[in-house]
Amino acid sequence: MDAESVQLKDDNCTGRIVENDYSVVAVCLGTGGIAAGGENVFKKFEEEIKRQGLDAVVGKRVCKTAKTGCRGLCSKDVLVDVSVGGLATEIYERVTVEMVPQIVEEHLIKKTPVTKWLVKDDYHKFHDNQYRLVLGNCGIIDPDHIEDYIERGGYKALKKVLETMTREEVIEEIKRSGLRGRGGGGFPTGQKWASCTKYSADETFIICNADEGDPGAFMDRSLMEGDPHAVLEGMIIGGYAINATSGYIYVRAEYPMAVKRMNYAIIQAKEHGFLGKNILGSGYGLDIIVKEGAGAFVCGESTALQYSIEGKRGMPRTRPPQSVEAGLWDKPTVLNNVETLANVPIIINRGADWYSKIGTEKSKGTKIFSLTGKIKNPGLIEVPMGTTIRQIVFDMGGGIPKKRRFKAVQIGGPSGGCLPESLLDSPIDYESLLGVGAMMGSGSFVVVDDGTCMVELARFFMDFCARESCGKCPPCRIGTTLMLDILTRITQGKGEEGDIPLLEEMCGEVKTMSLCGLGQSAPNPIKSTLRYFRDEYIAHIRDKICPTATCIALHKYEVASEKCTKCQACIRNCPVKAISGSKTESAFIDKTKCIKCNLCYEKCNFMAIK
């Protein structure tokens, strides 16, 4: 990492000292922040600052509250930054309305931070090991203020492109940077742009794919909510490179706040002359419209997405022709993911040479992952390509909570795979992940512990794919449903001897014969769990046992005395009084009385009931 990037890193961590006459309280108001009550905390700060007449009390200090986007560590929300003139910025975690008066009183007025509420070591571990390049502005700037973005170097890249670079030079620069699509496929972005320019038409489109349907992924949402102008700037540069006449941002319906902020960003960009006719006097014009999806996972597929914009059912079509030749309304169209576009201004500003030093030989730059599941610090992380799974799970994520063991990580959502402990040290880049049976996907990174049943997890993903299959091609429509039937049967204890070979055969068929990426990758979760956790399938099928005691139909309703802590929670909750035991004696379930209501299993915190 060179000096400049170190500087950039420092900016995003604590330790920044603000000017003497200026105090800022920044409240995290991403979806996570709001869910944790961020809006009330924000209001309370405003009230409290007004009530204390802080302007008068602290002299000429300007006290301002700011909204910021998501800063990644949602589990610690509401996060609040307090910068008081002359002091380093301090970050408070899990702030509630009740805590506000004391923070204002002690920190803002008396200049002594309330130490007990400040973020702990794990926050620093989570942040300091990252390389926040694309997320650099998220959680720092107010996404509704274009001035904040400009102040941090925003729209400089656009100016540079329009004033000093030809279209070909822009494409060449992106090609040289090695930037590849962040939506999952990993197609080289520069190459995509270049192939689009081969086709001439009266209209050309650039589309930002923000249909982040992969369950467990939320980096696109956070980027749009936290730094909408970066996405917009990348898109305008892309539009210039391919000479697009108009642009669309296709946002999924479940992200109302991202829609709101993107729309507002567009209005502001237009006011500043970054968007619209004759951008910055260059003669190039582009208009961008936000299109809201209506809830269909398959619309993340490029041709389906285009049909959806046209107002039709979002069903993929056969290719060729590729979108770059005949996409939206049969015109040349370039479709890029949100994160891909947000990388573009960075590459232009710092140059392809600088950018291509980050990452591995074939995968350049950084990648954002949404780290979730059974992990101490779930949140959004950005790391250079080539970082190992172990670094993400244990260094940044803080490991597995409740003293449980790491079992697997599911990367890439319904199109990806589950990787076991033995692969903890494998690097994360496009090729390595494909090699071990997973996929970059959009970047969901779900950690599961030893209490998670892998067969049930495979069933969960197959259920998702079967539900979201658009129904156009039979291998996907019928294949996913049949595979789901088999998996459901296995989890209910009705698995048969030939099920595993049958599943393997069907995986191959669905993969090779499906029309689009959804069907082609749908078997991946089954394939990877069969590859690494085959014994669990066998236990379900042959022994009718769920090793993790997750599958309810396979419960035997017996107490594992070595795990029982004699807390008697099960005894208190049993509706038919079938459980006996005491403080000194572990619980015992009388099977003649048991009605298999599963309440004891739900109430037991120690997984002692099998």
Next chain:
Amino acid sequence: MAETNLKSEKKDELDLSKTEEILAKYEGAKGAIIPILQKIQLEYGYLPESAIDLVAERLNTSASELIGVSTFYAQFHLKPRGKHIVKVCCGTACHVKNSRGLTTKVHQKLKIHKNETTEDKMFTFEEVSCLGACGIAPVVVIDSSVHGEISPDEFEKLLDEYKNTNRE
């Protein structure tokens, strides 16, 4: 029950002036079907049959085409929905953090399954694929307020609160 709903709704004279307004706004726009249906649903809470007929007439397309589009996307509803929309996120992160316990609570407490509405028209229950708030999984959204890191017992209390405020 669903059928009777549809029939009685048909007989009701629905005020279509809002639909007219929405149509006027999108006149001549390319690819406007989905946004028009979205706006109509926002207005009425669902897609009334008479509104769909009107849209088909104005856009010079068939009602079956519009029904085809609206049944393809999870967001559209052809039946009236409850006063409160309870969404339980069933994405991967929520799934591994026991969102099943939450859906079971809805079955027990409100006696409805997914995409169903309670008889008193108070609650409609939906399972959604992912709300993108995985950092605070498991997540429940009631109307537009998001509740993160919620346990089945807390969820039960929350549902009770909504039930009680309605009675008053």
